[in-house]
Amino acid sequence: MAAVIQINAKDYAEIDSLLRPIRRDEAAMDKFILEAKKVNYYEGLTYAFIQEGLAHRNVSEYPEALESLNLAIEYAERCENVDFTVIALNMMGVVHRRMEEVREALDYHKQALELAETKGSATKTGMRNIAVARNSIGNIYISLRQPELAEKEFVESMKIEKKTSNDLGLAINYQNLGSIYEERGSLDSALLFYRTSRDYNIKINSKLGKVICNNSIGQVFIKQKRFKEALGIIKPTIKDAEEIGDQYYVAMANLNYGWALLEEGNIEESRKFVMRALGQSKERNMGYFEAESYRVLAEISEKRGDYKEALNYSKKHSESEEKYLNEANQQYVADLILKYDSERKKNQIGILEKENEIANLKLADNQKIFIIAAICLSVLAGIFFFVYRQNRLRREKEFLALEQKxxxxxxxxxxxxxxxxxxxxxxxxxxxxxxxxxxxxxxxxxxxxxxxxxxxxxxxxxxxxxxxxxxxxxxxxxxxxxxxxxxxxxxxxxxxxxxxxxxxxxxxxxxxxxxxxxxxxxxxxxxxxxxxxxxxxxxxxxxxxxxxxxxxxxxxxxxxxxxxxxxxxxxxxxxxxxxxxxxxxxxxxxxxxxxxxxxxxxxxxxxxxxxxxxx
Missing domain, CATH: 3.30.565.10 (Histidine kinase-like ATPase, C-terminal domain)
Incomplete structure (x- = not known):
């Protein structure tokens, strides 16, 4: 630990290799933070608070994770290291996405991607940062019901992961591509991607990765009515997720196991696991799993003949889902506005620079500009009219085609x-x-x-x-x-x-x-x-x-x-x-x-x- 401070390592990967043996040791990392503060070792402090935020996130302690990551961003800015800043921004985005705060998540990942692409290093760390940002943005697009946009981000992320031979990144991207094909109803293709992801997770010995993949495979089995296989592959993941301590995946495993039990016909046992998932979701503010828990509970109540309770759960499912989807849709629009505002500001800067350059030109030049502007406006008006007319003709054509059908x-x-x-x-x-x-x-x-x-x-x-x-x-x-x-x-x-x-x-x-x-x-x-x-x-x-x-x-x-x-x-x-x-x-x-x-x-x-x- 003292050697790291003496070496004064500046590269994230180098610091990670030196501190890897103690990064999960809370007491050791606290001691490192105290020593690093004494000598203003900002790179080391940034790394330490990133790891602290990651540790909190992995046990679903999201407020604490955000607090640690905010400190990481503060120290990253002090050491003026873009790679460190990008890593912290991406981590912040993931935490907000876990909390279903799509707006904040997208904002952090967009910042990370822009920084990484414009000012980041050409090292493996820099390339990895771009891949993580794209993958995370793809996950947000999935939540916004934009699978085509999500798929593009995952494919771009996967290209980088293959180039850098990052097995963890490949495992994540294959898993995400599987979710897109599952959403489309291409269940056999989804299984292929999920199993490929699981192979990579086995290769890198990622227990959490195997939990995620086996739950996804189990979901496909349920949809294929292979209920015994679904129960067999999902049940062990509950214990594994509990041992890992990440309540996000504990809730996921309980919910999926309850769903599989319901489809098999074991209604009472199903209710026990789904209620457990609901409690975990509400406690950790996990909106998606909360909404899905209400959906399955409504089906359970209906099969039990308790239609009043079924209606109540159905309403709660609709309310939870509507709250999440409305926020997601608003964020999608907000993101477009943000992008537009950014481009507009750039254009305004360009216009001001040009105005400064022509400030001393003669009146004749201004008249020429006025004439050109008038011509441009006329052309734009003509284009607008043409597009409007074409759209109207297209709508009329679609209507006629519909009537012919x-x-x-x-x-x-x-x-x-x-x-x-x-x-x-x-x-x-x-x-x-x-x-x-x-x-x-x-x-x-x-x-x-x-x-x-x-x-x-x-x-x-x-x-x-x-x-x-x-x-x-x-x-x-x-x-x-x-x-x-x-x-x-x-x-x-x-x-x-x-x-x-x-x-x-x-x-x-x-x-x-x-x-x-x-x-x-x-x-x-x-x-x-x-x-x-x-x-x-x-x-x-x-x-x-x-x-x-x-x-x-x-x-x-x-x-x-x-x-x-x-x-x-x-x-x-x-x-x-x-x-x-x-x-x-x-x-x-x-x-x-x-x-x-x-x-x-x-x-x-x-x-x-x-x-x-x-x-």
Whole structure:
């Protein structure tokens, strides 16, 4: 220890190699700090307080960690060593990220990256600082739901780690890339990255790294419904995390183990571990794990039949998540503003310098500048108008493309051919009256579809009439066994309300072919129009079919699967149609069940603002 002070080492890596044997010895490091203060050995003091902050962080003592790291930054500035300052700034960012303080975390990592890239050294320490900053910024982008931006940062960080042969850095980056692929639903790819990260952690004998990787692998196993494997790999990490003493990962392991128990069906045991994770999260202000704990507890309460408690936990989950995500979104905007302000200040400095250079020019030069500025403004105005016009044309093109997709969806060739075949069967069976009756209805439906396709919207009454006509045609193939009931609440002026044309057809189609087609016995579709408020109304479409889950099972067992795009197109059309409305629209799909809890149908609840004119 005395030798370090006598040598007066200035490089972080050199000091680390000399003090490594005692850096986890609190008493020894306190003694070193006292000796270093006597001789104003600022580099040594910076290193010591960085290690002290790291020790506090690793046991989730975040306020104490911030206090130590603030001292580290103070001493780093005294010794005017950029590498030391960057390391301390990155450490500060990590602590704030652990505390879910995204704004502060991003600010510290941005400062670290800017310093490292502009004034940092070209040594391994300097390059490592850039890699750490990029990796940390990538983690923040993940929390801001920006996986593409995060992936770029991780890839850039990994390039540096490979160049410097830093196995720890590679382990961290492979782990983070795995989280991106897990978020995207590419579970096999995520497992590959997680296992690669674990291999590096085994190589460097990082117990904490193995805890993190095994929890991530366990999460993927849960999503793949490999519950026993998930329990087997997560359970040992609880003890390992407790031995390490980092409460952040203790909470993570308890939560994941509780989640796996829940999915396996061990509800009571699951609740014990999740409650433990919740307590640890609240105590250490770990917002993400707190929100996730409430989410799992809501599922547990629901499976226990305690719906009141389930609702309470669900609300707490929403509140916790909303608080965190709102802060994250605000920080993302704040970061953009910060970047913009920085660039603007640089530009202002440049402008002031130029103004100083031309202060003695003649009036003629000023006139030239004025003319050039006027030309530039004219050009900018022209560019602005062109961009505005192009954007408007693009939006119109997107709307037309959406309407064309809708038409192709509504004018399904299978529906047309099947309808004609059904009518043909009446003719073959010499049932001329029925053939003529349904042929008239079919031709009327086709004319209606073609006519309404030219309009952006139609009256609600026209839409209801068209849907009744459509259902009559479809009902031919069910030997008219589908009973259709329509009710319009008193006071609803269906002839004065405007809706997008053929907007209800996909819901009727789904009720028939996914709900009623496989049902035995009485088949019913009910449609109800009612007032929700002075400026909103509801359309409810209910069937007594087999329900969505059973329909999915039947569909999965079929050799061929046709992907329906009707509902997706309908949602897009509703978003486009009501984008300028004062009130919001909503679409809710409700799975109905009987007193035994068995599926007995599906209900569509569509809330729309009242529109009384064609847009």
């Amino acid at each position: 809708m038409m192709r969806s509504q004018m399904n060739p299978h529906f047309i051919f099947n309808s004609l075949n059904s009518i043909k069967l009446y003719i073959i069976n010499n049932e001329k009256d029925k053939a003529v009756y349904y042929l008239n209805k079919f031709s009327k439906l086709i004319r209606t579809i073609l006519a309404t396709s030219k309009e952006k919207d139609i009256t609600l009454q026209e839409e209801l009439d068209t849907m009744e006509l459509y259902l009559n045609i479809e009902n031919i193939r069910f030997s008219n066994k589908i009973k259709f009931e329509m009710k319009v609440e008193d006071g609803i002026e269906t002839t004065g309300i405007r809706v997008p044309s053929l907007i209800l057809q996909p819901f009727i189609e789904n009720s028939i072919w996914h709900g009623l087609s496989s049902k035995e016995g009485l088949k019913i579709i009910k449609m109800k129009v009612s007032r929700y408020s002075n400026k909103e109304f509801l359309i409810e479409i209910e069937d007594n079919g087999i329900g969505r889950e059973k329909s999915k099972e039947i569909k999965a067992n079929k050799t061929l699967n046709n992907k329906s795009i009707g509902l997706d197109l309908t949602k897009q059309r509703l978003d486009n149609y009501f984008k300028d409305s004062e009130k919001e629209h909503s679409l809710e799909i409700v799975d109905l069940s009987d007193i035994k809890g068995e599926a007995c149908g599906t209900k569509i609840v569509l809330k729309m603002p009242l529109k009384v004119k064609s847009a």
